Amino acid sequence: MAKFKLGIIVGSNRRESINRKLAQALVRLGGAAFEAKFIRIDDLPMYNQDNEQPLPAAVARFKAEVEASDALLFATPEHNRSIPAVLKNAIDWGGRPYGKSSWPGRPAAIIGTSGGAISTAVAQQHLRAVLGNQGLHVMGGEAYIQFKPDLIDSESNVPDDNVRKFLKNFIDQFAAFGGRFAPAQKQAAA
Ligand SMILES: Cc1cc2nc3c(=O)[nH]c(=O)nc-3n(C[C@H](O)[C@H](O)[C@H](O)COP(=O)(O)O)c2cc1C
Numbered sequence: 001m002a003k004f005k006l007g008i009i010v011g012s013n014r015r016e017s018i019n020r021k022l023a024q025a026l027v028r029l030g031g032a033a034f035e036a037k038f039i040r041i042d043d044l045p046m047y048n049q050d051n052e053q054p055l056p057a058a059v060a061r062f063k064a065e066v067e068a069s070d071a072l073l074f075a076t077p078e079h080n081r082s083i084p085a086v087l088k089n090a091i092d093w094g095g096r097p098y099g100k101s102s103w104p105g106r107p108a109a110i111i112g113t114s115g116g117a118i119s120t121a122v123a124q125q126h127l128r129a130v131l132g133n134q135g136l137h138v139m140g141g142e143a144y145i146q147f148k149p150d151l152i153d154s155e156s157n158v159p160d161d162n163v164r165k166f167l168k169n170f171i172d173q174f175a176a177f178g179g180r181f182a183p184a185q186k187q188a189a190a
Pocket of ligand 1: 012013014016017019020076077078079081082113114116117118120
């Protein structure tokens with residue numbers, strides 16, 4: 001049977017992004033449950049309705065990768081108590097042109113990390129609202145991970161037992177949640 005395809009969108013264009021490290025740790029914890037693909041957003045131009053036809057090559061590639069995913073994991077930083085502009089830009093492109101959105105009906109989960117005490121909670125609430133507006137099915141629950149320098153090692157392992165168990169539970173729950181939608185999506189596309 002074909003593996004469940006998990007598309008991962010990191011809401012950061014930073015080379016050493018701690019949210020990308022968190023997503024890599026989740027992929028490791030998920031083991032063989034899915035085939036993971038990180039979907040780039042840092043090469044997307046700034047959204048402009050004048051540039052929708054034809055779509056810029058990077059946007060066409062981004063939309064195709066979203067549409068090839070059975071489920072989408074968003075790992076995002078918080079910028080000024082909201083989602084980073086680079087992530088909002090990607091979501092805006094994904095929803096265009098009108099009538100050709102790549103988002104509706106896709107299962108999604110949200111997680112994020114920052115050094116702050118409430119570690120991305122407000123950004124995640126904003127993201128949940130935007131994804132709901134775009135017609136994604138967002139998994140319930142909360143995953144606000146406070147980043148510490150030793151949270152994730154250089155091989156994407158999570159040394160702390162409690163954090164590792166929490167993240168493992170999160171990704172297993174998401175694999176089960178996403179799997180419930182995947183067959184319907186595949187049938188619809190057939
Ligand atoms: C413009 C800007 C705004 C930020 N605002 C917040 C914030 O509202 N809350 C927070 O917890 N961290 C905030 N930070 C700190 C980020 O959490 C930190 O830069 C983190 O490394 C971002 O994750 P990344 O490494 O995945 O890009 C902000 C950082 C920047 C550059």
